[in-house]
Amino acid sequence: MIEGNRREFEDKDNMNRIRKITDQCDDKVAAKGSSSSQGPNEIFYHEIAHLTKLRSRPHELLSKDMPGRSRLPVSTMKMLVGRExxxxxxxxxxxxxxxxxLxxxxxxxxxxxxxxxxxGIYVSRFSDDGTLFVAGCQGSHIRIxxxxxxxKVKKDILAKSLRWTITDACLSPNQRYLVYASLSPVVHIVNVESAATESLANVSEIHDGLSFSSNNDDYDDLRIFSVKFSTDGRELVAASSDNSIYIYDLEANSCSLRVPAHKSDVNTVCFGDEAGHLLYSGSDDSLCKVWDRRCFISKGKAAGVLMGHLEGITFIDSRGDGRYFISNGKDQTTKLWDIRKMSSNAKDTPKRRYSDWDYRWDEYPPHAKTLKHPRDQSVITYRGHSILCTLIRCYFSPEYSTGQKYIYTGSSDCSVYIYDLVSGALVATLDHHEGLVRDCSWHPLYPMLVSSSWDCAIARWEFP
Incomplete structure (x- = not known):
């Protein structure tokens, strides 16, 4: 009975704190609303700040802020004393x-x-619990x-049927299986839990092939750029060179759905929420699209379109709340999106300004870095890093240790960039590599980040 009353009191206390924070946020937004210069982005800006703050706000009693000093950062020592x-x-x-x-x-x-x-290393990711780390390189090797x-190396995998490079690799949610993709229509799956440390494709172990192509005429032309497991581990979603999104049913061992999604290569796709209903895709047509799987059969088209990038999109990462995601673009920017701002179509999308420019070997025109999309629907734009040569990736920082306060990305200038999510300010640059940094990964629990580069090195960054 006492325990139940205590929990009820804590719940009420939490709700009162949330209401207080909400009221403060609403007051600030209302105050700014009196200014004619306030636009829709200001409202979303404050909402992102509000949500991020809620995920990482210290307990009012632990922080023991003095009157008039509530806006100052709360001392860690003060919080420790309050806890003791x-x-x-x-x-x-x-x-x-x-x-x-943290x-x-x-x-x-x-x-x-x-x-x-x-x-050169193309893919590197921590597992969801941080116990495993996967690195895949151009030379057919994947190490776990x-x-x-x-x-210590848990699994040393020699990939099969590799075309040019490993484009993506992903661990299943239960960490028992790894899928890897290449510039081919077949994605291969490996049993990570098998006893053998060395896994040579179809020599020491079988790497089952999952074909995403049903048309033999286009078989050799189809290339997979991105592949992801669903949250329950039963499906794969893939982005391909035939302008389509594919969904593969692992239990039925067949491709269950193909969605003609864009007008150019689909470079990236991911699930937008825990339920797996929402998908976000990005393409060389410079558009981000939102897909609701519950409407595929009845509508057969995207739930919405988001415009803002001036060039193709290289990668998308979801915040996991079914609302926000970020994208890297070949226009040398990362953008934050709110799907509630999406349009029903993109008929007025401007044509590419530099049709002869190719990001794989050309520098981006300096004067183009200041250009803006006339109908930019993004919430915030982050600038400073460079996205050239390959499909460089960007991510939200972990929720557990940072409240997703930051975003971070690799860069073709051999560095890792970390930005403040709300202000857009650059908070850190990690300089070490001698080659392009295509991928990097922040440990889900600890202040540790691993960067991988085309200089063939995997580097670990930590707080001392």
Missing amino acids: CNYSGRGRFSSADSCHV SRYLPVNGPCTVDQLDS YNVDNGW
Whole structure:
């Protein structure tokens, strides 16, 4: 009975704090609303700040702010003292308290070399729980490292039927399987939990092939640029060179759906929410599109279109809330999007300004960096890094340790860039590599970031 009353009191306390924060946010938005210069982006800007703050706001009793000083950063030492004195009545930090502390300690020190491979690295990702790390390189090799065991190699995979490079690799949610894609219509799947450390395709182990092509005439032309597991691990979603999105049913072992999605190569696709209903796609036609799988049969078209990039889109990462996502574009920008601002069509999309420019070997025209889309629907634009030569990737920072306060991206100038999500300010640049950084990954729990480069090196950055 006492425990139930205590929980009820805590719930009411949390709700009161949320209402107080909401009222403060609404007051600020209302105050700005009196200015004629306020646009729709200002409202979304404050909403993003509000949501990010809620995920990482310290407990008011632990922070013990003095009157008139509530806007100053809360001291970690003050929070620790408050916890030891049990000011909050919980005897511990909440997840928001922990997040508030951890988000200050960016992984910018180092780096320490994890490994040196024999060719340029295209893909590198931590598993969802951070215990494994996957690195895939152009020279047909994929290595899976056991992070908790001193970065010992758990699996050394020699890929099969490789065309040019491994374009993507993804671990299943239960971490038992790995899929890898290349510039071919077949995605291969490997059993990560098998006993063998070395996995040579169809020599020491079978790498089952999952074909995404049903038309033999176009078989050799189809290329897969991106592949992702669904949250339940039952499906794969893939982006392809035939302007389409594919969904593969792993239980039925067949491609269950093909969606003609764009007017050019689809470079990236991902799930937008935990339920797997929403999909976000990005293409060389410079458009981001939102797809609702519940409407595929009845509508057969995108739920909405988002315009803003002036060149093709290289990568999309979802915030996981079914509302916000970010995209990297060949116009040398990263953009934050809110799907509630999407349009029903993109008939007025301007044509490419530089039809003879190719990002794979040309520098982006300097004067073009200041150009803006006349109907830009993005919430915030981040500039500073460069997106040339390959499909460079960008991500939200982890929710657990940072409240997704930051976004980070690789860059063709051999660095990793970290931006503040709300203000757009550059907060850190990680300089070490001698080659382009195509991919990088922030540990989901700890202040640790791993960058991988075309200089064949995997580097680990941490807080000291």
